[in-house]
Amino acid sequence: xxxxxxxxxxxxxxxxxxxxxxxxxxxxxxxxxxxxxxxxxxxxxxxxxxxxxxxxxxxxxxxxxxxxxxxxxxxxxxxxxxxxxxxxxxxxxxxxxxxxxxxxxxxxxxxxxxxxxxxxxxxxxxxxxxxxxxxxxxxxxxxxxxxxxxxxxxxxxxxxxxxxxxxxxxxxxxxxxxxxxxxxxxxxxxxxxxxxxxxxxxxxxxxxxxxxxxxxxxxxxxxxxxxxxxxxxxxxxxxxxxxxxxxxxxxxxxxxxxxxxxxxxxxxxxxxxxxxxxxxxxxxxxxxxxxxxxxxxxxxxxxxxxxxxxxxxxxxxxxxxxxxxxxxxxxxxxxxxxxxxxxxxxxxxxxxxxxxxxxxxxxxxxxxxxxxxxxxxxxxxxxxx
Numbered sequence: 001x002x003x004x005x006x007x008x009x010x011x012x013x014x015x016x017x018x019x020x021x022x023x024x025x026x027x028x029x030x031x032x033x034x035x036x037x038x039x040x041x042x043x044x045x046x047x048x049x050x051x052x053x054x055x056x057x058x059x060x061x062x063x064x065x066x067x068x069x070x071x072x073x074x075x076x077x078x079x080x081x082x083x084x085x086x087x088x089x090x091x092x093x094x095x096x097x098x099x100x101x102x103x104x105x106x107x108x109x110x111x112x113x114x115x116x117x118x119x120x121x122x123x124x125x126x127x128x129x130x131x132x133x134x135x136x137x138x139x140x141x142x143x144x145x146x147x148x149x150x151x152x153x154x155x156x157x158x159x160x161x162x163x164x165x166x167x168x169x170x171x172x173x174x175x176x177x178x179x180x181x182x183x184x185x186x187x188x189x190x191x192x193x194x195x196x197x198x199x200x201x202x203x204x205x206x207x208x209x210x211x212x213x214x215x216x217x218x219x220x221x222x223x224x225x226x227x228x229x230x231x232x233x234x235x236x237x238x239x240x241x242x243x244x245x246x247x248x249x250x251x252x253x254x255x256x257x258x259x260x261x262x263x264x265x266x267x268x269x270x271x272x273x274x275x276x277x278x279x280x281x282x283x284x285x286x287x288x289x290x291x292x293x294x295x296x297x298x299x300x301x302x303x304x305x306x307x308x309x310x311x312x313x314x315x316x317x318x319x320x321x322x323x324x325x326x327x328x329x330x331x332x333x334x335x336x337x338x339x340x341x342x343x344x345x346x347x348x349x350x351x352x353x354x355x356x357x358x359x360x361x362x363x364x365x366x367x368x369x370x371x372x373x374x375x376x377x378x379x380x381x382x383x384x385x
Contacts, residue, residue: 011365014108019090021104025079025097028135031056034077038132047118053148058132062117068126069382072157075110076103076136085355100353102162112368126379142332156382157339159330164348168363171311172321172343175304179297180257181264182327187275191284193248205250206239208284215274223270231257257325259296297331303340310377314370338385
């Protein structure tokens with residue numbers, strides 16, 4: 001990819017913006033200073049800002065010189081409750097908060113794309129909306145944006161996530177399922193407490209919980225087709241408070257990840273059958289509390305395939321990535337709007353959500369250029385969706 005003096009200036013500006021965001025991370029729905037900074041940077045570039053009826057987040061628009069469709073670029077702006085351990089000179093100044101998921105990289109990449117689109121709006125055939133979305137990490141931000149109605153006229157939407165294990169200059173593009181649906185569950189077990197020396201006088205809630213945990217794995221192993229995907233993980237088990245008493249109650253918590261909606265729909269009833277049945281068989285009571293948090297992220301095949309040529313023309317190395325069982329609330333947009341989501345290589349030193357994550361800032365400018373090129377090209381290609 002050829003780099004010009006203008007590219008170098010833009011890259012330096014975006015890196016400076018990233019350092020400011022990285023030093024001042026804000027959690028979901030608390031991104032007030034981030035919002036102020038984005039509005040300032042966009043206003044300085046004379047980018048039009050639209051009303052976003054949320055306390056945090058920014059909505060910008062680039063109106064092309066010619067009429068045409070409306071598409072959207074989306075990025076997320078929130079951080080995580082993690083204590084940073086990178087030792088970077090621009091490390092987080094806020095104790096217990098860090099951009100450990102790379103949302104600062106996402107934000108400045110799409111900021112760069114916005115500035116590039118503003119400079120070439122005379123050649124655009126349609127309108128590009130850019131949403132700097134709050135609260136991706138808790139899964140509520142996308143729904144708030146959709147409920148506001150500001151994207152009701154959008155015909156296609158695009159986004160991305162940085163991937164530390166992919167090298168800078170690489171982009172992962174895959175039609176179909178890319179990220180998993182995310183659900184949460186809690187299981188309450190009620191037995192009968194007793195002295196540990198006389199187990200026959202009670203119902204051991206720990207033993208019941210252990211049997212339930214083991215039996216839950218039979219759902220994936222024996223009730224889900226091997227051609228489909230599902231993961232059931234118990235991540236927390238709490239019971240008892242001393243060494244010589246069998247507790248009366250126990251509680252488990254965990255998550256379910258799926259890629260097919262029909263599989264996702266089957267699992268709660270199957271889990272309830274196991275929880276109640278195993279508990280009853282051992283003389284206890286089991287209760288399942290199940291919450292669906294977010295759907296699987298399914299890329300529109302036409303949009304994903306078209307993005308491949310645009311990425312190559314932008315100088316990126318295109319690969320077909322392995323789907324991720326992590327969740328992403330971008331999937332909420334795609335339930336209503338055709339879209340495509342990409343994995344952007346950043347040559348990270350460790351995985352996402354790690355307190356020592358450092359990414360390669362040389363990935364910022366290529367990402368910004370790709371999304372600017374993507375938006376300009378897709379305005380001409382979404383009419384047949």
